[in-house]
Amino acid sequence: MAENYDVIIIGSGPGGYVTAIRSAQLGLKTAIVEREHLGGICLNWGCIPTKALLRSAEVMDYASHAKSYGLKLEGSVSADVKAVVDRSRGVSARLNGGVGFLMKKNKVDVIWGEAKLTGKGKISVGKPTKKPMEPQHPAPKGTKGEGEYTARHIIVATGARPRALPGIEPDGKLIWTYFEAMVPKELPKKLIVMGSGAIGIEFASFYNSMGCDVTVVELMPTVMPVEDAEISAFARKRLEKHGLKIHTDAKVTKVEKGSNSVRATIEMKGGKTETIEADRLISAVGVQGNIEDLGLEDTGVKTDRGCIVIDGYGRTNVDGIYAIGDVAGPPMLAHKAEHEGVICVEKIAGVPGVHPIEKDKIPGCTYCHPQVASVGLTEAKAKDSGYDVRVGRFQFGANGKAIALGEDQGLIKTIFDKKTGQLLGAHMVGAEVTELIQGFVVAMNLETTEEELMHTVFPHPTLSEMMKESVLDAYGRVLNA
The missing domain is CATH 3.30.390.30 (FAD/NAD-linked reductase, C-terminal dimerisation domain)
Structure with a gap:
């Protein structure tokens, strides 16, 4: 017989686990389903570990011009890439364990596996499938496993993944996504970053501070295109002064792979082309919602441009099914997902005075230099x-x-x-x-x-x-x- 809950959340990223905690606080019997790692992409492969990497880069920058602070450092400053990566992974591991503690503390059941909607208020949880770019994570102790579960309210919080351009698909070796860029075994001497949104410019900044020759290629006329034009122009000047090469109004049209290098053809505004050779290329051209293999089509949940369509309270067009966070569309930010989840579950619980999230009051941050x-x-x-x-x-x-x-x-x-x-x-x-x-x-x-x-x-x-x-x-x- 299927185990029954008031609320089941699919996905334990920032949106999912915060929603689970708030749901439990409101007295609802709550479970969360996870197939890879508690804390989701943000904690394990995004927001948190990248900030750890960027902190190492910041310290490197300070050490490199210690003289301007009246300090003397004996010998040259260099990066131990393994130690930098190990520190970043250690930060993630510590917080990953913290999410598990919070689930236990708030009496939220963790179900380990891959969830699929099978009918009104029903999900089936199967064995997790291994993603190509990530290690398989074993089920933490104390979690529930495969089987059938029911809930009056099911919240989809499955996040997003890197978008791939046709013909320039990441291969894990020469063309990287943020997964590979976060755990390099050695630093590339030359690097191309395709896209200057938050992800692209943060990695460009990190590798530049680590001593790499970095070229950024951006399709739009400005770097960080969502930012105010004046701020973007100011940031570009500082980034270029720091050593970044930036091409705007440009696109990568072709990438040829060598045995341990890439050769990218860049088309500039007006049709002029340039060829750049590099050791690696990072594809940072945005993300797309994880809407596949969830049973959305069978249940009639409406999607649009790779995301689930919701109202201001996270409700889909199907009664009892909700969505929050990246899978529910932009802005694709962890703090938006958390607040969206709290609003969703408070509306479910009938908390008075709940109002929809005001997206124009959501801050955006980019942690470059x-x-x-x-x-x-x-x-x-x-x-x-x-x-x-x-x-x-x-x-x-x-x-x-x-x-x-x-x-x-x-x-x-x-x-x-x-x-x-x-x-x-x-x-x-x-x-x-x-x-x-x-x-x-x-x-x-x-x-x-x-x-x-x-x-x-x-x-x-x-x-x-x-x-x-x-x-x-x-x-x-x-x-x-």
């Missing part, structure tokens, strides 16, 4: 939306803390509705901006205007002071520039 962070509308989108805007800017070079840190290259930009004073967007590039952006996210959620921000006392000396200065600049009241 320099860091980039943003929330809300870009200047161009604000104008296109019909707003008459005020724009404020403040340079890191006018901030005492930034100068003391030796990080005086950066920019904070704020965009306001001239009529109401509403904060429409905030965009940053520079040191630690991924930690600063939350201040503007809170402000936007509280519907803060310029008046409240200008009357807020920011501590001195901090980088955060620049946030207020940017607001003041939008209204002709900047004090330190």
Whole structure:
């Protein structure tokens, strides 16, 4: 006889496991199904281990110019790639174990295997199938296994995987996805990165800091195309000064493989072509939802462009089936998945006052060097939306803390509705901006205007002071520039 639950979540990434915890907190009998590793891609092969790699790169950068801080290092600074990778994997392993502890603590059953929807409120869990690029993970102790399970509510949180372009499919050896890029056995001397979104530019930045000759090829006119044009241009200059070669309005049209190298044909704007030889190529041209082999077609769940179609509460067109996170469409961010899952399960439980997620208030962060962070509308989108805007800017070079840190290259930009004073967007590039952006996210959620921000006392000396200065600049009241 099938074991019954109130809620079953398929996938234990950030969206899935956070949803499971909130579901259990609300008194619902909850289970989560996982086929590979607790914590999903983000914890094991994405957000967390990449930040560990980038931290090593950051320390490498500091060590390489220690003299500018008045320090002497004996001998040259070099990277031990195995030790760098081992540290990154160790960070992931520690957090992976933490997710298992949280499931046990919150009395969430973990079912190990591959789930498939088989009817209303029904799933069948079979033996996990091994993915080509990953090791097979054994079932953790204390998990349930293959069999039939039922639930009144089934939430699909299966995430996404790297997108592959026809003719330039990753092979695990010469053409990498983020899986291989995260665990190199040796550093390539020359590297091509195809795509300059968050994944592509972070790996480009990491390998550049590790001493590799890196070329980035981006189809759009700007790097990090979703960012404000001014911030993108500023970041590009800093990345190029750091040694990156960047081609925008360009695409890789062909890749020829050698025994241990690749030869890529790059088509520039206007039709001109260039050939670049490199040891490896990273394909970072986006991700696509994991919607296959879930039984969605048999149950009639609607999909669109590789993602499951949902409303503001995670509900699909089929009663009792929900979706959250990357599999439910952009923005494909871990923190969006977590919040989306909480909203979904609180709506299921009948928690009063639950409202749909506001996607224009979800921050985005890119952990390259320099860091980039943003929330809300870009200047161009604000104008296109019909707003008459005020724009404020403040340079890191006018901030005492930034100068003391030796990080005086950066920019904070704020965009306001001239009529109401509403904060429409905030965009940053520079040191630690991924930690600063939350201040503007809170402000936007509280519907803060310029008046409240200008009357807020920011501590001195901090980088955060620049946030207020940017607001003041939008209204002709900047004090330190």
